[in-house]
Amino acid sequence: NAGVMQNPRHLVRRRGQEARLRCSPMKGHSHVYWYRQLPEEGLKFMVYLQKENIIDESGMPKERFSAEFPKEGPSILRIQQVVRGDSAAYFCASSPRKDRVNTEAFFGQGTRLTVV
Amino acid sequence: AQSVTQLDSHVSVSEGTPVLLRCNYSSSYSPSLFWYVQHPNKGLQLLLKYTSAATLVKGINGFEAEFKKSETSFHLTKPSAHMSDAAEYFCVVSDPFSGGYNKLIFGAGTRLAVHP
Numbered sequence: 001n002a003g004v005m006q007n008p009r010h011l012v013r014r015r016g017q018e019a020r021l022r023c024s025p026m027k028g029h030s031h032v033y034w035y036r037q038l039p040e041e042g043l044k045f046m047v048y049l050q051k052e053n054i055i056d057e058s059g060m061p062k063e064r065f066s067a068e069f070p071k072e073g074p075s076i077l078r079i080q081q082v083v084r085g086d087s088a089a090y091f092c093a094s095s096p097r098k099d100r101v102n103t104e105a106f107f108g109q110g111t112r113l114t115v116v
Numbered sequence: 117a118q119s120v121t122q123l124d125s126h127v128s129v130s131e132g133t134p135v136l137l138r139c140n141y142s143s144s145y146s147p148s149l150f151w152y153v154q155h156p157n158k159g160l161q162l163l164l165k166y167t168s169a170a171t172l173v174k175g176i177n178g179f180e181a182e183f184k185k186s187e188t189s190f191h192l193t194k195p196s197a198h199m200s201d202a203a204e205y206f207c208v209v210s211d212p213f214s215g216g217y218n219k220l221i222f223g224a225g226t227r228l229a230v231h232p
Contacts (some may be wrong), residue, residue, distance in 0.1 A: 004159070033218060042120075042206055042222030043160075056219065091160065095218055105218040107152075107160040 002027070004094050004108035005074075012114045013082045021077040021111045025094030032075045033105060034067060037089040049075060082115045089113075118143045120207050122223035130231050135179075135194040137226045139207030142188065148210040149190045150220070151181055155203045163205075166190060177201070202230045 005024040013019050025032050030051050035043040036059075046059040049069040060067065064082075069075040079086055089112045093105040123138040141147055151163040164175025171183045181192045190207060204225045211219040 031218075033220075035220075035222075040224075042224045043220070044222070045211075045219050048219065093160075093218070104162055104165070105220065109157070109159040 004029075004092055004106050006090075006092050006108035006111050008111060009109060010112050010114070012116060014116055015083060016081050019079040019082050019086070019113055021079075021090050021092075021113070022074040023077070023092030023094075023108060024074040025092075026096075026106055029094035029096050029106075031095045032069050033093040033095075034075075034077050035091045035093065037091060037110070039088070043091060046077075079113075082113070084115050087113055087115045118147070118209050118211055118221050120209050120221055120223040122205075122207050122226050124226050125224065126227045126229070128229040128231065129197045131199055132196050135192070135197045135201065135228065137192040137205050137207075137228065139190045139192065139223060140188050141190060141207070141209050143209060149181075149183065150208040150210070151175065151179070151190075151192050152206045152208055153203050154206065154225075160206070163192070197228075197230045199230050199232070202228055204228075 004026055007022050032049045034046040036046055037043045047067045048056040052071050064080045066078045089110045091107055091110045093107045095105045119142045121140045129135055146168050149166040152160040153163050154160050163179050164173045166173050166183045174180045179194045181190050183190050204227050206225050207223040209221050
């Protein structure tokens with residue numbers, strides 16, 4: 001059973017370009033979370049999705065950021081018109097269900113975005 | 117609001133000596149608490165979790181943590197450090213107001229260095 005797969009592992013974008021980060025959850029998992037880790041900081045919650053639904057996007061910046069988890073295919077975190085401050089590691093996690101807060105969330109290896 | 121404070125940003129120990137990574141939490145409710153480890157350029161791995169059962173929690177790789185409600189602490193310990201323990205460690209609390217899903221609140225992290 002493969003773990004949570006994120007790609008690309010490293011992404012370099014020029015200011016103003018778009019960044020697309022992909023996350024394939026573990027097999028059988030239907031809940032996906034995105035977290036952002038700025039340099040020298042802990043991870044910060046961004047968004048929680050189930051298949052075809054955004055459940056909680058309270059951690060998402062109001063502009064330029066969007067996320068989706070379609071019925072088929074990976075979850076996508078999209079950042080439009082990237083700026084230097086978007087440079088960070090973006091982690092995806094998945095879990096099999098939401099009904100218990102202590103259910104382990106399994107993390108991917110992250111995508112390290114660098115904006116030049 | 118829930119929060120987690122990791123008291124040391126860097127800890128350095130010699131191989132074979134004990135490890136203590138300190139964590140204090142703030143929560144109005146009985147929290148679910150976790151320790152995650154992040155090796156360089158890798159994803160996060162769950163070391164252990166506390167979910168209101170035994171206050172002394174044993175995890176993987178010889179780590180354990182003790183939940184002390186009176187001190188609002190959840191310190192991570194290991195009797196004897198190994199070189200492979202060098203990594204970043206995150207103390208994490210689960211947001212009880214998240215509606216039953218894994219909205220995790222991370223501490224800023226403690227970087228553990230192990231010297232020969």
